[in-house]
Amino acid sequence: MKFDLFVLPFTVGLAFILLYTVYRFARWISKLSFAEKKKFWLWLFTHKTILAIKEVFMECLIHRKIYKNNPLLGYMHMSIALGWLALIVVGNLESRIYSGTHLNPPYFPIFLRFFVHDHHGIPWSFFFTNLMDLILLFVLSGIILAYLKRAFSFLFGIKRKPRRRIQDIMIMIILWSIFPLRLFAESLTASVYGNGGFLTGTIGSMFSYLPYPNELAYTFWWLYSISLGAFFFVLPFTRYMHIPAEILLIFMRRFGIHTEKKYTSFADLEVYSCPKCGMCMDKCQMGFAANVKDMQSVYFIQSVRRNKVEEQKLYNCMICGRCQEFCPVGISLNDQRMIQRRLVADVVDAKFDYLPEKVIPAVDVVYFAGCMTHLTPAIKKSMVEIFEQAGVNYNFMDADGTICCGRPLMLAGKDTEARELQKRNEDTIRSSGAKILVTSCPICYKVFKEEYKLDIEIMHHTQYLLKLSNENKIKVKPSDVLAVYHDPCELGRGSDVYKEPRKLLGKAVNLQEIKNSKEKSLCCGGSLGNTQMNSFKRDMITEDACKQLLKGNPDLLVTACPLCKKTLGKYATVEIKDIAEVVAGQLNN
Amino acid sequence: MINFGYSLSNDRQIDFDKNDLKIARFVNQGEPTFKICIACGTCTATCSAGQFTDFNFRKLMIMIKRGEDHKVKEEVSKCMLCGKCTLACPRNVNTRNVIINIKKAVNLK
Numbered sequence: 080m081k082f083d084l085f086v087l088p089f090t091v092g093l094a095f096i097l098l099y100t101v102y103r104f105a106r107w108i109s110k111l112s113f114a115e116k117k118k119f120w121l122w123l124f125t126h127k128t129i130l131a132i133k134e135v136f137m138e139c140l141i142h143r144k145i146y147k148n149n150p151l152l153g154y155m156h157m158s159i160a161l162g163w164l165a166l167i168v169v170g171n172l173e174s175r176i177y178s179g180t181h182l183n184p185p186y187f188p189i190f191l192r193f194f195v196h197d198h199h200g201i202p203w204s205f206f207f208t209n210l211m212d213l214i215l216l217f218v219l220s221g222i223i224l225a226y227l228k229r230a231f232s233f234l235f236g237i238k239r240k241p242r243r244r245i246q247d248i249m250i251m252i253i254l255w256s257i258f259p260l261r262l263f264a265e266s267l268t269a270s271v272y273g274n275g276g277f278l279t280g281t282i283g284s285m286f287s288y289l290p291y292p293n294e295l296a297y298t299f300w301w302l303y304s305i306s307l308g309a310f311f312f313v314l315p316f317t318r319y320m321h322i323p324a325e326i327l328l329i330f331m332r333r334f335g336i337h338t339e340k341k342y343t344s345f346a347d348l349e350v351y352s353c354p355k356c357g358m359c360m361d362k363c364q365m366g367f368a369a370n371v372k373d374m375q376s377v378y379f380i381q382s383v384r385r386n387k388v389e390e391q392k393l394y395n396c397m398i399c400g401r402c403q404e405f406c407p408v409g410i411s412l413n414d415q416r417m418i419q420r421r422l423v424a425d426v427v428d429a430k431f432d433y434l435p436e437k438v439i440p441a442v443d444v445v446y447f448a449g450c451m452t453h454l455t456p457a458i459k460k461s462m463v464e465i466f467e468q469a470g471v472n473y474n475f476m477d478a479d480g481t482i483c484c485g486r487p488l489m490l491a492g493k494d495t496e497a498r499e500l501q502k503r504n505e506d507t508i509r510s511s512g513a514k515i516l517v518t519s520c521p522i523c524y525k526v527f528k529e530e531y532k533l534d535i536e537i538m539h540h541t542q543y544l545l546k547l548s549n550e551n552k553i554k555v556k557p558s559d560v561l562a563v564y565h566d567p568c569e570l571g572r573g574s575d576v577y578k579e580p581r582k583l584l585g586k587a588v589n590l591q592e593i594k595n596s597k598e599k600s601l602c603c604g605g606s607l608g609n610t611q612m613n614s615f616k617r618d619m620i621t622e623d624a625c626k627q628l629l630k631g632n633p634d635l636l637v638t639a640c641p642l643c644k645k646t647l648g649k650y651a652t653v654e655i656k657d658i659a660e661v662v663a664g665q666l667n668n
Numbered sequence: 669m670i671n672f673g674y675s676l677s678n679d680r681q682i683d684f685d686k687n688d689l690k691i692a693r694f695v696n697q698g699e700p701t702f703k704i705c706i707a708c709g710t711c712t713a714t715c716s717a718g719q720f721t722d723f724n725f726r727k728l729m730i731m732i733k734r735g736e737d738h739k740v741k742e743e744v745s746k747c748m749l750c751g752k753c754t755l756a757c758p759r760n761v762n763t764r765n766v767i768i769n770i771k772k773a774v775n776l777k
Contacts, residue, residue, distance in 0.1 A: 428771050430745045433721035450716050450750040480719030483748035491749055491768060500748060607751045610768060613701065614760035645755055 081178075081194055085301040086186040088308030093185060096311040100323045103315075103351075107327060110344035115336045122334040131333040135326055140164060144407040148358065149236035155228065158221030159254075165214045173207040189307070192265045192279075193300050196272040212276035215265075218258050225255060239366060241357035241377045250317040253310045260303040267296035321354040325408055328352045338414040340494070346418060349410045353380040359402035359412065364602055368623035369616040371395065376402045376412045379419075388419050391611055397620075398490060398608030400572040404598045420492030429496045434482055434503050438510045444473040444543075445513040447504075447527075449520030450481045451641035457656075458519050458641055461663035462540060468666055469552040474511055482507075484518075486526040490608045497530075505531055517543045519659065521570035521640045522607065528574060539570060541580040541639050544662050548586060555586040556667040562588040563633040564658075565624075565647065566600035567640035580639050580658055587665040591631050601627060603638075605646030618649065625650040637661055687735030691773040695732065698769035701761045705729050711753035711763055717746050725753060725763065732770065741774045 111119060122128070137143045140161045146153030167188070174188035175181055177195050187194065198204040228235050243251070262279065269275025269283030271292045289295060314320060328348050338346045359376040360366055366375055374392040382388045396416055403412040439445070446466065448459045459475075466473045482504055485497030508516055508531075515536045518524050524539040531537075538546070547553045564584055570576045577597050584590050595601050604620030625647055628636060636655040638644050648655050656664075695702045709726040717723040723746040732740060744767060753763040 424768075426775075428745055428775060429747065430742075431748070433717075433723075433746060435720060450752050451755070453716075454714065454752055454755055481716050481750075482720075483716055483750040487749045487751050487764075491764070493749070605755070607764070610762070610765040613762060642755070 081184065081187060083190075083193070083300075085297070085304045086184075086190055087304070089189060089304040089311075090184075090186050090308075092308030092311030096314055099315050103323070104327055107344050107348050110347075111336070112343060115331075115343070115345065118334050118336055119331065127333050128330070131330045134329050134333065138329065138407070139322070139325055142407070144409075145358075148405065148407070151224065152228075152235040152237070155221045155224040155235070158217050159225070162214055162218035162221060166211070166218065169207070169210060169214060173203075173211065176203060176207070177201055186304075190300060190304070192268050192275075193296075196268070196274065198274060208274070208276040208279075210276075212278035212280075215258065215262060216278055219262060222255055222258050237357070237361065239357065239360045239372070241355060241360055241375070243355075244381075246313060246317045247355065250310065250313045250319050253306055253313065254319075257303070257306045257310060260299060260306055264296060264299035264303045267292055267299055271296055318353070318355040321352050321408065324348055324351040325354075328408070332409070338411045338418070340414075340418065340421065342418050342422070346415065349408075349415065350380055350384045352408050353377070353384070353410055354408060355381060356407060358405050358407060362401050362405045364399070364401065364604070364620050364623070365395075365397065365612070365616070368604075369612070369619040371612070371616060376406070376410075376416075379416060380410065380412070383415065383419060388423075390423055393419050393423065394491075394609065395611035396609055397568075397602050397604075397606035397612075399568040399602035399606060401568075401599070401602065404572060417489075417492070420490075421494055422492075424492030425494050427493075427495050429488075429493075429499075431496075431499050431503070434500075436503070437476075437507045439474045439476060439507060441512045442472050442474040443513055444471050444515045444517055445476050445508055445511050446473050447476045447484075447508075447516060447518045447523060448481065449477070449518055449523040449641070450483055451522070451645065452519040453477075453481060455641040455644050455657065458644070458659050461657070461659040462517075462519060464663050465544065465547070465553060465659065465666070469547050471547075471552070473517075474513070476507060476511075484520075484523040484526045485530070486522045487607045489526065489530075491610060497526075501526075501531060505533060508533055508535070515543070519641060519657075521567045521573065521576075522642065525569045525573045539574070539576060539579075539639065541570070541583055541658050542576065544659065545579045545583040548583065548662075553662070554667040555583075555662055555665045557586060558588055558665060560588045560635050561591055561631075561633045562635040562637050562661070563591045563593060563628055563631060564596070565603070565628055565636060565638040565643060566596060567638060567643045568600070568602050568606065570639055571600050572598060583658060583662065584637060587661050588635065588637070591633050593628060593630060595627055603640075603643040603646040605642045607642070617646075621646050622650045625652070629653060635661075682734050682736070684735065688737060689733075689735045691737055691740060691770065692732050692735065694773035694776070695766060695769040698772070699762055699765040701759075702729075702766050702769075704759050705761050706759055708758060710756045710758060711761075714752045714756040716750045716752055717748050721746055723747065725767075728770070729766075740770065744770045744774060 142153050142156040145156050170188040174183050174191050265279040266282035267286055269279045270286040275283045331345055336345050338349055355377050357377050363375045365371040374395040398413050400413050452458050483500055485500040488497035513535060515538055517538050517540055519540045527537045548555055564580060601624040603624055604617045636651050636653055637658055639658045644655055644657050707726050707730055711725040712718055728743050747767050749764055751764050757763060
């Protein structure tokens with residue numbers, strides 16, 4: 080006897096989810112662009128696949144990134160994911176030994192205890208029974224933690240939980256009930272037949288006084304099967320779709336496919352890979368400092384998935400990239416938001432024909448201060464002073480009027496308009512024949528580096544000053560001023576420049592490191608990415624950032640961005656300087 | 669008539685009953701800080717675009733508030749959206765969003 084009616088909900092559910100996953104995977108892959116497809120099939124049979132499998136194991140089963148965030152939360156995820164897989168694998172092995180054949184119906188391993196009661200004479204039966212119990216206990220420990228998480232979420236390092244939609248709550252309840260139901264079903268069956276491992280056997284013997292144990296067990300087997308089937312049926316319509324989607328995502332990412340400027344198939348896959356865990360919520364400064372709770376990436380991605388992006392919430396984000404840094408799935412949240420902004424706003428309604436065509440003399444280095452630097456003249460003065468001291472053959476490209484780099488327009492989603500500004504600046508820079516372009520503004524730096532088609536080296540002034548110092552063109556004398564460095568978003572997370580400013584500052588001052596620095600650094604609140612936030616909210620963010628930056632009572636707050644300097648200056652209780660000013664003040668030529 | 673090199677100024681009378689305040693209303697809805705502008709002109713003084721052409725954000729705001737819409741579209745298209753004015757504004761008007769909203773309003777018309 081290897082069949083009973085109760086296996087049907089599970090079997091049908093399993094067939095549905097497998098077919099659906101295959102269909103979705105095929106669609107995601109088939110809708111890739113030609114170049115991406117080429118990458119996909121080219122790398123599929125290489126070492127990259129092995130690396131991808133390793134990453135799937137580390138992230139989807141062990142949940143390494145969540146461990147890093149909070150060990151308890153990591154354990155909860157691991158016990159359920161890894162435990163469930165172990166149940167499937169070990170259960171399959173076990174069922175093969177028990178049935179003596181490799182061809183078992185798919186439901187057989189799942190409901191093995193129902194079908195096979197007499198374990199005498201079956202090799203390894205004691206070992207397997209106890210091992211399966213151990214794994215079930217492992218999974219159940221995770222489920223218990225999941226229950227506890229509802230009430231004591233602070234233990235798991237969670238401050239804010241995202242609002243859940245009804246189907247997400249439903250599937251969560253189903254997931255919570257699957258394994259307890261399995262425990263009861265197996266225990267009751269064990270109590271009827273007097274077998275079972277250390278867990279099911281013990282609980283079974285406790286149940287043995289219950290009336291109608293056989294009928295009760297049968298009911299629980301039904302419930303167990305229904306819960307599994309229901310889980311599979313609702314999965315595609317809920318956040319749990321991230322389970323299959325993330326696997327494909329990891330593979331594609333390993334093969335070099337990334338989210339770019341358009342809403343491609345890969346971008347769609349990323350949206351479906353979002354588990355809506357809400358880790359981005361706790362990390363969002365607009366949430367914890369300015370009390371804005373409805374625009375965080377978790378909601379944004381959800382709105383993209385449901386095709387209901389609200390413009391006001393779309394633009395109510397500083398694009399600081401902090402959430403992206405903490406996202407356990409590694410979704411490129413900034414790019415996703417920029418894609419949607421482009422869809423909304425990329426129309427041309429600007430005319431820049433008034434801009435002059437500027438030609439600058441042939442020099443080695445072109446210095447582009449940027450709009451914001453003109454608002455903080457101390458920075459450009461210091462830069463000019465350093466250039467003069469070092470004897471560099473340079474040209475201050477925008478000394479009398481800056482043509483914007485285009486990044487602010489891009490942040491608003493107006494890429495086509497930005498291209499025109501970009502072209503103007505490109506022509507001017509090319510006309511100089513310079514080898515190095517130095518800029519004082521990280522916003523400009525990022526766009527020069529990523530969008531401009533210039534064949535010259537592009538440096539932020541922190542990098543350039545370090546280079547000058549290393550080449551002994553400027554000598555920076557040390558001092559015992561205790562300083563703290565603020566990583567600007569666009570320079571740090573945006574362009575991965577962390578080392579250079581620290582090295583440079585190390586030569587001039589005594590550098591202090593704070594908790595939220597480097598990848599975790601805080602946005603100053605002045606971001607051009609947000610067009611919706613009012614000044615009061617911005618001030619709340621600035622005040623909070625200042626408080627955290629100045630916790631160690633430094634004498635000096637150093638930053639590398641004119642916008643950050645201007646913004647933080649409002650609330651900084653100590654002197655605030657740009658890195659160029661610090662260097663210019665410590666010159667010893 | 670003898671030309672002395674002088675002429676009469678055009679009539680500067682503004683008829684608020686006739687003028688269309690559609691843009692002003694739209695912008696006000698999209699960015700409420702639009703109405704707290706005191707037309708001090710700091711934005712215009714710091715403007716990047718203003719370095720190259722006679723783009724004047726202060727005038728633009730006044731024009732819209734008066735409902736003199738005929739030149740708004742041409743004027744607003746000069747903005748590079750760099751955001752210097754937002755930082756300079758003593759009243760904390762969210763100027764970048766004001767510009768974006770003006771553009772939207774102009775395109776809707």
